[in-house]
Amino acid sequence: MTPLLDEFNKKSLRALSKSISAAENRDPQVLEMLAQLYGKTGNARVFGITGPPGAGKSTLISHFVKYIRQKKQSVAVIAVDPMSPFTGGALLGDRIRLIDHFIDDKVFIRSLSTRGKLGGLSVASRQVIDLVDAFGFDYVIVETVGVGQSEVDIRNLADTTLVVLVPEAGDAIQTIKAGLLEIADLFLIHKSDREGAEKLQNSLSDVVRFADKQTPVLLSSIQREQSIEAVFKNLNSFYEKHQPMIQERKNAAAKSAIVELIESELARAAHVWVETKVQNPGNPYTFVQDFWKTHRIDKFFSQ
Amino acid sequence: MTPLLDEFNKKSLRALSKSISAAENRDPQVLEMLAQLYGKTGNARVFGITGPPGAGKSTLISHFVKYIRQKKQSVAVIAVDPMSPFTGGALLGDRIRLIDHFIDDKVFIRSLSTRGKLGGLSVASRQVIDLVDAFGFDYVIVETVGVGQSEVDIRNLADTTLVVLVPEAGDAIQTIKAGLLEIADLFLIHKSDREGAEKLQNSLSDVVRFADKQTPVLLSSIQREQSIEAVFKNLNSFYEKHQPMIQERKNAAAKSAIVELIESELARAAHVWVETKVQNPGNPYTFVQDFWKTHRIDKFFSQ
Numbered sequence: 001m002t003p004l005l006d007e008f009n010k011k012s013l014r015a016l017s018k019s020i021s022a023a024e025n026r027d028p029q030v031l032e033m034l035a036q037l038y039g040k041t042g043n044a045r046v047f048g049i050t051g052p053p054g055a056g057k058s059t060l061i062s063h064f065v066k067y068i069r070q071k072k073q074s075v076a077v078i079a080v081d082p083m084s085p086f087t088g089g090a091l092l093g094d095r096i097r098l099i100d101h102f103i104d105d106k107v108f109i110r111s112l113s114t115r116g117k118l119g120g121l122s123v124a125s126r127q128v129i130d131l132v133d134a135f136g137f138d139y140v141i142v143e144t145v146g147v148g149q150s151e152v153d154i155r156n157l158a159d160t161t162l163v164v165l166v167p168e169a170g171d172a173i174q175t176i177k178a179g180l181l182e183i184a185d186l187f188l189i190h191k192s193d194r195e196g197a198e199k200l201q202n203s204l205s206d207v208v209r210f211a212d213k214q215t216p217v218l219l220s221s222i223q224r225e226q227s228i229e230a231v232f233k234n235l236n237s238f239y240e241k242h243q244p245m246i247q248e249r250k251n252a253a254a255k256s257a258i259v260e261l262i263e264s265e266l267a268r269a270a271h272v273w274v275e276t277k278v279q280n281p282g283n284p285y286t287f288v289q290d291f292w293k294t295h296r297i298d299k300f301f302s303q
Numbered sequence: 304m305t306p307l308l309d310e311f312n313k314k315s316l317r318a319l320s321k322s323i324s325a326a327e328n329r330d331p332q333v334l335e336m337l338a339q340l341y342g343k344t345g346n347a348r349v350f351g352i353t354g355p356p357g358a359g360k361s362t363l364i365s366h367f368v369k370y371i372r373q374k375k376q377s378v379a380v381i382a383v384d385p386m387s388p389f390t391g392g393a394l395l396g397d398r399i400r401l402i403d404h405f406i407d408d409k410v411f412i413r414s415l416s417t418r419g420k421l422g423g424l425s426v427a428s429r430q431v432i433d434l435v436d437a438f439g440f441d442y443v444i445v446e447t448v449g450v451g452q453s454e455v456d457i458r459n460l461a462d463t464t465l466v467v468l469v470p471e472a473g474d475a476i477q478t479i480k481a482g483l484l485e486i487a488d489l490f491l492i493h494k495s496d497r498e499g500a501e502k503l504q505n506s507l508s509d510v511v512r513f514a515d516k517q518t519p520v521l522l523s524s525i526q527r528e529q530s531i532e533a534v535f536k537n538l539n540s541f542y543e544k545h546q547p548m549i550q551e552r553k554n555a556a557a558k559s560a561i562v563e564l565i566e567s568e569l570a571r572a573a574h575v576w577v578e579t580k581v582q583n584p585g586n587p588y589t590f591v592q593d594f595w596k597t598h599r600i601d602k603f604f605s606q
Contacts, residue, residue: 257587261588270604274561
């Protein structure tokens with residue numbers, strides 16, 4: 001057993017933090033750790049919260065944290081940020097830290113962001129969720145910024161996914177793509193004191209029905225705290241009522257983890273090979289055609 | 304020669320459109336076509352325009368198209384959209400089509416969006432740029448929405464990249480990450496009639512100097528059309544003045560194309576293999592550890 005794993009098993013938050021950094025940095029020792037820790041995962045309720053910037057996700061999450069602490073349970077909040085150079089990095093960690101009345105050792109907050117490569121965030125996020133799950137947190141809340149492609153992965157990372165919209169999204173309801181319907185276990189129209197909330201609730205409910213789904217469309221507002229507590233209760237009851245489906249998702253997630261880990265290692269090898277072996281690429285398309293004449297991927301997989 | 308390539312070589316716009324769709328769908332016949340067409344690429348000026356939604360990129364581009372047509376030259380506009388389920392697909396094509404006074408067969412407009420897989424957009428975008436370049440367009444303007452990770456690739460797709468900001472970005476200047484400095488050949492503060500434009504120009508110029516760069520920071524406004532024409536002239540003079548660097552970029556882009564094509568084929572094979580061979584993933588980390596014990600990627604590459 002590595003010293004880090006040893007410390008981790010002794011519930012050292014410092015060891016957890018170090019393991020998460022190692023996952024972000026794609027340090028191979030994390031794989032070794034996770035291979036040994038995987039048996040301890042599967043006990044946390046993993047809730048994904050996604051939605052456009054400014055939808056109020058962080059405020060919702062800070063309330064969820066409060067409810068969890070009122071029940072004396074523990075929670076890890078993981079903010080996953082695709083790191084747009086325009087919007088800056090994930091700020092949730094900093095914002096939520098300010099609300100310090102609930103900051104104790106049963107509340108763990110961490111922002112993850114990409115270190116360059118596309119897809120790397122997905123591998124790291126999954127590993128970090130497995131790490132905090134294995135560490136023993138009762139809840140894991142995964143916040144993803146609803147821009148770019150990365151939020152599509154949330155369904156594969158979380159047990160239950162809440163999609164947060166604001167009333168103004170109603171103007172763009174026709175642009176809310178089918179993808180969202182597939183992601184959402186619950187829709188929430190937050191800031192529902194603003195104009196257009198009921199209208200959006202109605203039109204989104206129509207869309208849900210039209211797609212032959214039963215996804216609830218909730219309303220909440222910071223002005224009515226019970227509405228936020230109701231959202232949290234809905235997440236929990238969804239989790240409790242849909243156990244067989246959630247187990248299927250966990251199974252699919254484990255398969256995705258395998259694909260991603262193999263893929264990322266193959267990608268790394270391809271990068272290194274091209275960087276070291278290809279001096280003058282010439283016609284890249286001819287190059288790749290020739291490459292596949294001599295490199296048999298089918299043989300690789302049938303080893 | 305395939306019938307599609309034959310039509311393409313006869314300058315059929317329908318054949319071009321079909322080839323682009325094939326690239327989006329990852330149809331292998333595109334690789335075959337591109338292998339034969341690659342020798343005809345490298346003549347177009349490929350300008351990348353990136354920036355946050357609402358920065359006025361489409362309006363700028365519609366002016367650039369006008370200037371290009373005034374010189375009787377041809378242009379292909381490619382809008383690359385990471386397809387956020389919240390923001391909807393790329394609308395540039397539709398928006399720009401409305402300004403129909405310059406729509407003729409020397410102006411080709413196309414929106415690309417992802418079909419699912421992360422990274423796929425980058426492969427397809429590069430192929431589409433090569434297709435329109437080989438088709439004979441004098442200019443290729445690539446618009447990317449500055450959200451998510453995908454815009455980072457623009458440097459590798461375009462010869463010259465313009466990063467468009469608006470005066471309001473000044474409030475968030477500290478969040479404009481170093482990545483942007485690496486992407487931008489030219490910064491533009493558009494909508495400069497709004498408050499804060501000069502202030503942002505000054506602070507951004509400070510950042511540029513501090514990073515030991517010479518990236519110009521331009522101002523433009525739709526109210527002063529000469530300011531927009533000046534941006535277009537700046538793009539052209541950057542392209543003309545930095546030919547050795549642009550050739551290096553093209554060389555790097557060809558290498559990236561090779562990496563991406565090999566990577567995406569490896570990823571596809573990994574997906575298929577896991578889907579067909581892995582019934583019960585169990586502990587995915589142990590699974591992957593075992594996988595690498597029997598599957599030798601070094602041997603695959605040294606074939």
